[in-house]
Amino acid sequence: MSTRERRILVIGMGAGDPDHLTLAAVKAMRRAEVFFVLGKGREKESLTRLRRDILDEHLSGPYRIVEAADPWRDREQEDRAGYTSAVHDWRRRRADVCERLIREELAPGGTGAFLVWGDPALYDSTLAVLEDIRARGTVDFDHEVVPGISSVSALAARHRITLNRVGRPVRLTPGRRLAEDFPNDDGDLVVMLDAQEAYTRLTGEGVWIYWGAYLGTPDEILVVGPLDEVAERITRLRAEARARHGWIMDTYLLRLQPEGGEG
Numbered sequence: 684m685s686t687r688e689r690r691i692l693v694i695g696m697g698a699g700d701p702d703h704l705t706l707a708a709v710k711a712m713r714r715a716e717v718f719f720v721l722g723k724g725r726e727k728e729s730l731t732r733l734r735r736d737i738l739d740e741h742l743s744g745p746y747r748i749v750e751a752a753d754p755w756r757d758r759e760q761e762d763r764a765g766y767t768s769a770v771h772d773w774r775r776r777r778a779d780v781c782e783r784l785i786r787e788e789l790a791p792g793g794t795g796a797f798l799v800w801g802d803p804a805l806y807d808s809t810l811a812v813l814e815d816i817r818a819r820g821t822v823d824f825d826h827e828v829v830p831g832i833s834s835v836s837a838l839a840a841r842h843r844i845t846l847n848r849v850g851r852p853v854r855l856t857p858g859r860r861l862a863e864d865f866p867n868d869d870g871d872l873v874v875m876l877d878a879q880e881a882y883t884r885l886t887g888e889g890v891w892i893y894w895g896a897y898l899g900t901p902d903e904i905l906v907v908g909p910l911d912e913v914a915e916r917i918t919r920l921r922a923e924a925r926a927r928h929g930w931i932m933d934t935y936l937l938r939l940q941p942e943g944g945e946g
């Protein structure tokens with residue numbers, strides 16, 4: 684790498700609990716002079732505040748935060764092809780914004796960072812966006828990834844469970860794919876990004892759910908039990924919490940035979 688090349692750090696910051704920041708993440712944060720933040724609405728406000736709190740706690744020197752609005756995204760596409768193309772389109776526009784941030788807000792030879800919610804390897808567009816910008820060849824930079832504690836790890840820890848049972852698979856799926864992915868052979872399913880309350884369509888199947896919202900934050904809510912018995916409670920809690928905060932993030936594990944043990 685030439686000394687004039689910009690360096691971008693993609694730092695997993697955990698999914699809510701500031702104590703889930705790893706030592707590697709703290710060391711990486713201390714190398715950056717500017718932090719790029721994309722977001723919108725009330726969710727953005729809460730997450731930006733959390734990022735600032737984390738930076739203030741761990742950095743003693745001066746740093747800059749540069750915020751930009753997250754581009755509009757088409758959320759109306761129902762079928763898989765439409766959804767995938769809407770996400771690609773959104774990522775392209777995100778890449779336009781990030782390309783400008785890197786070029787205009789980070790001097791050649793400098794180090795900038797994206798603080799990514801949870802782990803950058805899990806349902807996050809930052810790495811794809813950076814690859815897109817690199818492929819354009821319009822701004823020269825190199826990037827590094829620092830893993831973070833994901834909401835899935837936080838969910839398992841708070842429920843004191845393993846995600847898989849002995850020698851069995853576990854699959855991660857977005858809520859919109861749940862109907863297709865259930866049941867997962869003899870394995871378990873972790874569901875993220877479920878805006879449609881897809882779990883409500885699986886009652887009567889003998890499934891257990893381990894559910895968590897706002898994991899790692901003071902607003903955390905946990906529910907565990909047979910889906911038939913707890914689904915309505917989860918739906919009510921989701922609605923109340925969403926009304927209170929203006930947004931919700933929840934994750935859950937679906938397990939066919941909860942007594943299976945860990946592996």
Ligand SMILES: C[S@@+](CC[C@H](N)C(=O)[O-])C[C@H]1O[C@@H](n2cnc3c(N)ncnc32)[C@H](O)[C@@H]1O
Pocket residue numbers: 698699800801802803804805806807832833834835874875876877895896897898899900932933934
């Ligand atoms: C865009 S994905 C980001 C995932 C993130 N990279 C991670 O490693 O957890 C957002 C989804 O992650 C899950 N999620 C993130 N933070 C969460 C939290 N604190 N509590 C519960 N679920 C969370 C939710 O399923 C949410 O819809």
